Amino acid sequence: MNGKPRSLLGIEPLTSRQIIDFLSAARKMDPKRPRTTLRGRRIALLFYENSTRTRVSFEVAAKSLGASTVVMHASSSSIEKGESLKDTGLTLQSIVDAIVVRHPNSGAPTLLSRILDIPIVNAGDGMHEHPSQALLDAFTILEHKKTLKGLKIVTVGDIYHSRVARSDAHLFTKLGAHVTFCGPEVLLPEEATQLAPGIRIVRDMDEALTGADVVMMLRVQQERLSGLQINLDEYIRRYQLNPRRVKLAKKNALVMHPGPMIRGMEMTDEVADGPQSVVLEQVLNGVKVRMAILASILGGRR
Ligand code: CP
Numbered sequence: 001m002n003g004k005p006r007s008l009l010g011i012e013p014l015t016s017r018q019i020i021d022f023l024s025a026a027r028k029m030d031p032k033r034p035r036t037t038l039r040g041r042r043i044a045l046l047f048y049e050n051s052t053r054t055r056v057s058f059e060v061a062a063k064s065l066g067a068s069t070v071v072m073h074a075s076s077s078s079i080e081k082g083e084s085l086k087d088t089g090l091t092l093q094s095i096v097d098a099i100v101v102r103h104p105n106s107g108a109p110t111l112l113s114r115i116l117d118i119p120i121v122n123a124g125d126g127m128h129e130h131p132s133q134a135l136l137d138a139f140t141i142l143e144h145k146k147t148l149k150g151l152k153i154v155t156v157g158d159i160y161h162s163r164v165a166r167s168d169a170h171l172f173t174k175l176g177a178h179v180t181f182c183g184p185e186v187l188l189p190e191e192a193t194q195l196a197p198g199i200r201i202v203r204d205m206d207e208a209l210t211g212a213d214v215v216m217m218l219r220v221q222q223e224r225l226s227g228l229q230i231n232l233d234e235y236i237r238r239y240q241l242n243p244r245r246v247k248l249a250k251k252n253a254l255v256m257h258p259g260p261m262i263r264g265m266e267m268t269d270e271v272a273d274g275p276q277s278v279v280l281e282q283v284l285n286g287v288k289v290r291m292a293i294l295a296s297i298l299g300g301r302r
Contacts (some may be wrong), residue, residue: 002260003015003017003018003298004018004296004297005018005296006113006119006297007109007113007119007120007121007122007297008119008120008121008122008131008132008206008293008297009109009110009113009120009122009131010110010122010129010167010170011127011129011130011131011135011167011170011174012129012170014131014134014174014199015096015118015174016174016175017078018177019135019171019174020175021296022135022292022293022296023135023138023139023142023289023292024284025295025296026135026288026289026291026292027139027288028292029061029152029287029288029289029291029292030288031060031064031291032059032090032239034063034064034065034066034123035055035064035065035066035291035295036065037057037065037066037295038062038066038114038294038295038299039066039067040066040067040299041061041067041068041069041097041098042064042067042068042069042070042095042097043058043067043069043096043097043098043100043298044049044069044070044071044092044095044096044098044099044100044124045059045062045069045070045071045072045073045074045100045101045195045295046072046088046092046099046100046101047071047073047074047101047102047123047168048074048079048101048102048103048104048108049074049103050276051102051123051124052259052260053258053259053260053283053286054102054123054130054132054133054286055071055102055123055284055292057283057287058100058121058123058132058290058294059071059289060287060290060293061287061291061293062290062294063281064287065294065295067085067097067294067298070092070095070096071077071301072092073182074162078232078301079209081133085103085108085111085112086096086112086115089115089116090115090116093117093118094115096118097118097119097175097298098118098119098120098121098294098297099112099116099118099119099120099121099275100120100121100123100277101120101121101122101123101125102123102124102125103124103125103126104126104302105125105126105128106125106127106128106163107112107125107126107128107197108125108126109121109122109123109125110125112238114204119297119298121293121294121297122165124163124192126163127160127161127163127166128166129163129166129170130163130164130166130167130258131167132165132187132289132290132293133163133164133167133168133286134167134168134170134171134172134213135171135288135289135292135293136282136285136288136289136290137164137168137216137258137282138145138171138172138175138287138298139155139288139289140254140278140281141153141254141255141256142254143191143270143281144278145213145214145254147175147176148172148175148177149175149176149177150177150178150215151172151177151213151214152177152178152180152211152212152213153168153172153178153179153180153212153213153214153216154179154181154182154202154208154209154212154214154215154216154249155169155176155179155181155216155218156166156178156181156182156183156205156208156215156216156217156218156241157183157187157217157218157219157220157239157266158183158187158218158219158220158221158224158238159181159183159187159188159189159218159223160183160186160187160188160189161187161224162218162219164167164218164258165181165216166195168181169181169196169199169255170195170196171195172196173196173198173199174196176233176268177202178198179196179198179199179200180199180200180201180202180208181199181201181202181211181280182201182202182203182204182205182208182209182239182241183218183239184228184230184235184238184252185203186230187220187224187228188201188203190251191204191206192275199242204244205238205245206245206248209245209246209248209249210248210249211249211250212248212249212250213249213250213253213254214253214254214256215241215246215249215253215254216256216257216258217241217253217255217256217257217261217267218257218258218266219259219260219261219262219266220235220239220262220263220265220266221258222265231265232265235265236265239266240242240265240266240267240268241255241266241267241268241271242267242268242270242271243270243271243274244269245274246271246274250301252276253276254278255267255271255272255274255276255277255279256274256277256278256279256282257272257279257282257302258282259282259283261279
């Protein structure tokens, strides 16, 4: 890989070439055909927040490359006794060759990468970035569309708090797609347009979806809606993806969701399980993409 990054901390610092190299490497990966690329390597999966998809797929990816894994949850480690992120990182560095970290604070993986000498992979940090999710989202789109260039990708939901929306927006615009954000005003700050060049904000969902090639639905926490005094029924009326709304997008538009998905709120069952939904393909592709990430940052490094 040309200009291979030492760690994967976000999509924003990557060049388009580096993104394309990750995606090309993922195309060659298949968890059903295990490799020995990382035989003898140990990878810590350090999760300070809950996860199903990201943790499981990083673990399967590491094992499919011959590495062994150590899974650590904040609730069952010395973190619970007050150990700092720095000391936890220094301790793990004595034992493992790389750390995949999810943390509620934006910048935690970057902090670890400055302190430690081993590669760090960001598995989601606060409201900042979720780079492996953006790579798997792009990979999934490219299995159905020839290129991202010129595609209209509409992201709907809680954009403000979403690290997925941020990483996706960086990646999609770097590869030439047109990104539209749609959601309630309080979950859709004006600064969102400064994230990446050319991002549009459209408040009306029907208008936003018209002519879309990809509809990316995001998770919306019900507690957050009530905290912001947004009525749940009103949210569903204005922002739920239902069969009528899917028809506003292009005929072959993809319906995506990074998960976890709240059925009946963000989208209806008919849409979630419908022919245009690629939600489960995203999960499978997550393993391939994470194999490519681990092989790229650890392969050949001793
Ligand atoms: N998309 C995603 O990050 O899902 P998990 O929280 O289950 O890992």
